[in-house]
Amino acid sequence: MVKKIYKTIGVCSRNIIIEIEDDKVKSVDFQGGCDGNLQGISLLVAGMKINDVIERLKGIDCNGKGTSCPDQLAKALEEII
Numbered sequence: 001m002v003k004k005i006y007k008t009i010g011v012c013s014r015n016i017i018i019e020i021e022d023d024k025v026k027s028v029d030f031q032g033g034c035d036g037n038l039q040g041i042s043l044l045v046a047g048m049k050i051n052d053v054i055e056r057l058k059g060i061d062c063n064g065k066g067t068s069c070p071d072q073l074a075k076a077l078e079e080i081i
Contacts, residue, residue: 001026006076010067013038016076024049025077033069041070050077 002020013033019026025045030038045053054074062068067075 002080004076004080006072006079008069008072010065011062011069011072013069013072016069016073018073018076018080020050020080025053028073030069038069041073045073050081053077054081 004018004020006016006018008014008016011033013030015031017027017029017031019028025048028042028045030042041057045057054077057070058074058078060068060070060074062071
């Protein structure tokens with residue numbers, strides 16, 4: 001199992017704690033940000049293949065910031081693979 005703490009940039013959440021096992025997302029925990037939405041994202045991606053999560057979430061924009069919490073998750077996962 002691989003555990004990574006990713007420091008986010010340009011979003012409300014401060015960090016994303018990710019656990020990976022067998023090329024799949026085991027768990028995701030966002031620290032800070034929109035709690036209900038981020039809990040939902042965390043539950044939806046649990047068990048998914050890393051590349052599938054990246055493909056679905058990369059490039060999502062929040063209010064013209066050029067990034068979002070889902071996009072930051074995709075960037076964190078790209079660093080893992």
